[in-house]
Amino acid sequence: MSVFNYKDEIAKIPFDPGVYRYFDALGEVIYVGKAKNLRNRVSSYFLKSNQHDRKTKRLVSQIRRIEFVIVPSEWDALLLENQLIKELQPKFNILLKDDKTYPFICVTNELYPQVYVTRNVDLKKGTYYGPFAQLRSMHTLLDMFKALYTIRSCQLALTKGNIEAGKFKVCLEYHIGNCKGPCEGLQSPEDYAVEIEQVHHILKGNLSLPQQYFKEKMLKAAESMAFEEAHSWKTKLEHLASFQSKATVVNPKIGNVDVLTIVSDEEAAYLNFMKVKQGYMVATQTFEVKKKLDESDVEILEMMLVEMREKYGHESKEVLSNLKPHMESKVDVVIPQIGDKKKLLDMSMKNVLYFRREKAERRAVEASATSSKKDRVLIRLKTDLQLKTLPRHIECFDNSNTQGTNPVGAMVCFKDGKPSKKDYRHFNIKTVVGPNDFASMNEVVGRRYLRLIAENQPLPDLIIVDGGKGQLSAACDALKQLGIYGQVPIVGIAKRLEEIYFPEDSVPLYIDKRSESLKLIQQLRDEAHRFGITHHRDKRSKGSLISELEGIDGIGKVTATKLLKYFGTVRAIRESPVDKLTEVVGPALAGKLRKHFETMQG
Missing domain, CATH: 1.10.150.20 (5' to 3' exonuclease, C-terminal subdomain)
Incomplete structure (x- = not known):
């Protein structure tokens, strides 16, 4: 093995921005790096060896050759570094693998385009949207397209020649109204293209144009007294509005923006990426990056910024982050301090901090093989909700009424993760007139804990209310009136997207849908709802029986x-x-x- 004379090698390296590669004795690339100043960066590995950690010292000991490429700027160096790491997969680099596991939605380049899901990207075939890290959001889009449009689901080669030759016959989709029969030439390419254009707009996050299109069609049909057709357009408009209400909406004034936040520990970095288009959250991904050397958060952020924008598109001219990259880039990276952009950054930070905590606690829980499943769920719940103690005693509240009549409240109690039915309680609402869920929640929670205090009974380890910020705020007011606010953790669970709300925090927490802790919260919520509905029906039934006897x-x-x-x-x-x-x-x-x-x- 020849002796490596690093001084001679460093003397050959210029002071320009570029990418360097380290080779070992076998001629394999073991590390790829980028630098604003190549000579200064490379020499730091050899001249400051006493400041390196164990992994970096091990890397330096294996270097036998250095190669470099000069580029115009540090940003270009970062792009080339990203490309070379994927291609060469050096063992000392954070590995940026092409992630082909996430699917895309493809709109094909055909006379009658198809819209389908694929994991193989071939830009010659059509326009691709994605990748979709959350499959639920992708399937929600596909279901909406099926409800709004009559796009073909077949894979026939619908060329002009094939259609004119009569090679195809309409299928069941035509007869049930899901397709207009382009295979037999029953729908013109121009008419079909109008719907495909709407699909493109929605996939780009622009809902305003499809909404305007449906609205104009509805009004035109109504003016022509074609009320059945007008109702059909109205239904489509309502489908679009329903999707819009369920989408995570950011202030439309923000426009197109990416968000990338990072936190780390000694072993790994944890990042959350969000892509916002026209005020809608169109993509989000939270992921872990294992460290190979003593990479700083800024270095990892710079690498993953390129990776995420390459994967999800780089239309946005601005990136919001909790750190500022050292390099000058072609994208404006800002750390917002106030306003809606700050709220968006806070949302991303909340998710990445939760993800890091979840990863750490999951490892701890998995390591505890002796703990029972019951305790694993409670430990997970304690971690997810950042509780100080294990929530062995949980109480959950729900309200029920029928158009304001016979309002009742219900409280269910779980101990050690299981229902404790002897501790369930019903409440007939006494102080509230009419359908007022907030006031009813305030009364029920107040009565429950006033009694526990009066009887010197222990308070629960966790209180859950069925509802969002309004119900949670009402319950918190009741605890404040009793002087016990802050003594017992309390959260609300909103039904729409299963968000978890904390007191005095407008940004909800989204727990992994597969998490055992979320399933336990849902079980409590569903049991409280069942218990409340049963009592409500009994009360209505009893009222009718009394009326019969009267x-x-x-x-x-x-x-x-x-x-x-x-x-x-x-x-x-x-x-x-x-x-x-x-x-x-x-x-x-x-x-x-x-x-x-x-x-x-x-």
Whole structure:
């Protein structure tokens, strides 16, 4: 093995920006790096060896040859570095693999384009949108396209010649109204292209043009007295509005912007990427990058900035981040301090911090093989919600009413992750008039913990309310009135996207949908809803039974309630002998009851 004279090699390297490659004794590339000043950067590996960590010293000991490429700027160096790392896969680099596991939506370049999902990108075939790290959002888009448009689902070669030759026949999709039969020339390419243009706009995050198109069609049909057609366009407009309401919306004034945040520990860096187009969150991905050397957060951020924009597109001229790259780049990286961009950055930071904590705790939980499944779920929940103690005692609240009538509240209790039905409680709303979920939640939570305090009973380890910020705020007000706010952790779970809200925090937490802790929260919420609905139905049923008994001469509400409390049902009262009825209401009313039921039977 020849001795490597690094001084001679360094003397040959210029002071320009570029990319350098280190080779080992076998001629393999073991590291690729970029630099604003090649000579200064490369020499730092050899002249400051006492400042390096163990991994970097190991890298330097294996270097036997250095090659470099000069480029116009540090940004160009970063792009070339990214490309070479993917191509060469050096063992000392953070590996930036081409991620072909995420699918794309392809709109093909055909006379009658197809819209389908693929994991293989061939730009000659059509326009690709994605990748979609969240498959649910992709399938939501596809379902919406099916509801809004009559795009063909077949893979036939619908060329002009094939259609004119009559090679194809319409299928079931045509007969049930999902396709207009372009295979037999029943739909013109121009008419089909209008719908495909709408699809392109939606996939680009621009919903305003499709909305305007549907609205104009609806109004035109209505003016022509074609009300059935107008209703069809209105339905499509409502589908689009429904999708819009479920999408994560940012202030449209922000326009197109990317967000990339990073936190790290000794072993890995954790990053969250968000792409916003026209005010809509169109892509988001949170991921882990294992460190190979002692890479700084800024270095990793610079590398992943190129990677994410290459993967998701680089239309945005601005990137929001919690760190500022050292290099001069062709994209403006800013750290917002106020306003909607700051809120967007905070949302990204919240997700990446949660992801790091989740990773750390998951490793800790998996390492604890002796802990039971019950405790694993509670440990996970403690981690996800940042609780100080294990939530062995959880109480969850829900309200039920029918158009403001018979409002009731329900509280279910889980202990050690399992329902404790003896601790369930129903509440008849007493102080609220009309359908007011917030006020009802305030009353129920206040009554529950006023009683626990009065009876010197222990408070739960966690309170969950079914609802978003409004219900959570009402519950918090009740705890404040009792002087126990801050003593018990409390969260709200919103049904729409299963967001978890914390008091005095407008940015929700999204727990992994596969997480055991989220499933436990959902189980509590669903059980509270079931328990509340059951009580609500019983109350309505009891009200109708009392009304039936009040129709009997001499029987008022008090007596009817007394009878139902004793016998349980009207049928049991009907089938009871006179002497049994006499024990409850006396001989006179017993006789009237018996006469009434005998008359009914006759």
